[in-house]
Every structure is written in C-alpha cells, then in structure tokens.
Amino acid sequence: MEVLKDEKIINRILNKGVEQILPSPDALKEKLLSGKRLNVYQGFDPTAPTLHIGHTVGMRKLEDFRKLGHQVYFVIGDFTARIGDPTDKTSARVKLSKEQVEENMKVYVEQASHIIDIFNKENPVKVVYNSQWLESLNFGDIIDIASVFTVQQMLKRSMFQKRLEEDKPIYLHEFLYPLMQGYDCVMMDIDVEIGGNDQLFNMLAGRDLIMNRLGKEKIVLAGKLLETNDGSKMGKSEGNMIALNDSANDIFGKVMTFDDKLLPIAFEILTSYELEQVEEIKKRLTSGENPMGIKKLLAYEITKDLRSEQEAEKAQQYFENIFQKKDLSTEIPIKMIHKENINILDLIVECNISSSKSQAKRLIEQDAVSIDGNKIKNWDLNIPLQKDIILKCGRHVYQIKRITQ
C-alpha cells in the first residue's frame, strides 16, 4: 500500500491530543513525509474485562496512521498483563492468571473496531499478542535484555521513588515490565509507539532497547490524558469511567457527569473534532454560554462514535426526558419480576441498586426511593405488581414488569 502524505491528517497526528513527541515533533514529521511505510503500535493490556474510553485516544491516533497507509499493530499485551504494569501504582499489583487474561481479551478487538478500521481491505491492522514472543524467552535472553538498563534508570520512575520513600516493597519483576514493552518494539521493528502520557517511561525504555538492538530511533508519541491541571479527571475512582461495553444511555449519562472544566480536553481527545473546532468550543465556553448544552454535544459525539448515530440520538432523548423533564414515561430499563408482589427492599436488591437489604433500607430512610413518583417512606412495604411500575432510586430508574408464568 502506498503511503499518503495528506497534510490534514499529518497535522492532526502531530498536534491533536498530543502531550509530547520524543525526540521531537519534527523527527516524526520528517518520517511521515519520507514516504517510508512506518510500523506503528500501541499495546493494550487485558487487565480488565473491557476497554475504556481512555484507550480510544490512542486508537484514534492509530487510525490516522492507518489511513495514511502505515502498518499499524494493535498489540494485545496478554503476557504483560499477567505481570502487571507498575505505572501509577504505589503498591505492587496482583498478578493475573492466564485464564483471567484470556477472558478479558475476548472483546478487545471487537471493541476497538468501533474506532479503528481493523479489517480494512486496503490496509488492515495487524492484531498481535505479545505472549507470542515473550513467553518463549529464556533466562539468558532476559539477562541479555536487562543488561541494557541500569538500576538507577529504573529508580528514576516517580512511583518507584514514592515507594522507596514510603518503605513499600518494589519487586524485581516490576523492573521487567518496561523491558518487555521494549522487547515488543524490537520484535515488531517499531518506528512509532503511541501511548498515554502515563506510559512515557515504559515507552522510553523501548526506545533505548531498540536503539541498542536495531540501531534505530523509535519515536514516542505520548497522548494527553483526560484531566485538567487542577486535578479534575475522569476515572474509575470518579465513578464516571466509561467502559466501551456500556450502553448508549450510560455513555451519554456518564459524559454528562464530567466536570465542566474537562470539556475542551474531552473534545480534543475523545471526539473526531478538528483542533479548529475545539477552539470554537473553547470560545463558546468563555463567552458564557451554558456549558450544559455543550456537554450534551460532547455526550452525543462520544456516544455516536462508540455506538451509532441512532443510538446517540435515543440516548440524548432518554437523558432529556428522564433527567431534565423528569418525565418517566419514555423508555427505561425493564426489570422482570416473577412474583405477584414483592417487598420494596427485595426489589431494590433485585435491581442491583444495592447489594444488601440493610443498604436498601438506608436508601429508603434517606428519601432516595420512589415508585411512580411517590416517595417511599417505609421499608416494610409490599409492592403489588398488578401493573407495571416505575422504580426510581437515586439516579437509577427501572420499569418493573411482572412475568406471569
């Protein structure tokens, strides 16, 4: 396949959502203009049962490279996942079993295909598993690789520093993680590696190794992370981590809980908006426009890319009806109950809103629960299921239907 030099795409690769490019943006630009077909990759460790929205940032970049005709590798880090990346962890990570990892990676390619045209006819992406080469390394090979790095180099990492200060253990195998990632690069003869900025250290390790082994300079492209400099961010701990297997309604809803300050960065890294359009958004925000409307636009864009236009439209309607107009008549998740009547506590537990009856009881005491719009005050209430009812509990809404057998 011929390599294109589309100015617009190249510009996007170099600037949009980029935190830093090493050794320099010019070095990358030069390679992109050289006409040579580059080997580009990002690794995804199957440590969780689903990819999340943070992963899509790199995937969009990969797609741009693919469009230009470069060879893109979608690397599933099935081996590295079992070791555990120490990045950002102030304590050692529990190692995953081979079975867990296999279970997790099942859906990764399918999910990624929403963003990357993996099976494109002209220029398909190569999906590879790093256990393919890492599993067969022997101790001699590993020592060989390890000899390229120094302990001082490893200890530079801030989270190792932190653990040293806190007298927490650093296990030897944790030093090996960047080496493995570096070895991936060598095996695929990588020209450009893409990853989040938190992956910088690991990616740089690969630079050293590939220089040592193949005598060539790998370019590292570190993407921006979804956070603001005052600490607002999206993540699991914020409760609004968007998993790629979330429903359209959930994706839309979770975006709506983003902190306003995240809007510009979110448009830049999570949507297909061009940088000029992102500037436009920023202007609208500073001009005093209600951020809510802009956030809806963001939610729509993200939902559309991850699902489809139709689903995004439906999700927006759902959101507006349920949460803004407080109209409970539109489509809401349906829960089937096989009984004629049910205790309110059991019902809440059935719907997975809370995991225990005690907790459900507390929710009722806190005025969180309503049925058909009426607040529930007593926890010993029996709910007759002669007709469908609407259960609302905090931000969860369910329509309850009875199944007659």
Place this chain on the structure above:
RNA sequence: GCAGAGGUGGCGGAGCGGUCAAACGCAUCGGACUGUAAAUCCGACUCCUUCGGGAUACACUGGUUCAAAUCCAGUCCUCUGCACCA
C-alpha cells in the same frame, strides 16, 4: 539468621482492657440547591432483623479476663538496621 518497628473499615490514619461497628481525613452513596456539572450544606457508609435487637469484624490460631482491636503465647506477612555474601 539476629535485633527493632509494625499488620485496624475502599484508602490514609487514631484507638492500646469496658462507654468501639471503631475518632478524624479522603473516596463512595443519598438528600437539599442545580445543569445527573462545580462549589456549599445535611445525612449515610458490615450483614440480618418480627425493628426490640441479633450476628460477624481490628493479619491468623489459641490463651488470660465478667469483659480484648486493646494483655499473653505461637504462626504468617511487611518494613528498618545488622550479620551472611556462597
């Protein structure tokens, strides 16, 4: 191996014989206010309950006591220092 310090709820971290389901902070969840934003305020935050209570919990296992997260013994684990350096 020796010596010292230590292991408390999702996390950090008090408590050091009864009033401890465990201070305080963070995170989380509800409510108020809103835009399912932020900020702020209020409340909740082991499980079960016939709502009176009950059952488990402070690394593990035993013991002492009317009574243990708190005292004793053993076990496991972590950290620090020293020793060992094949």
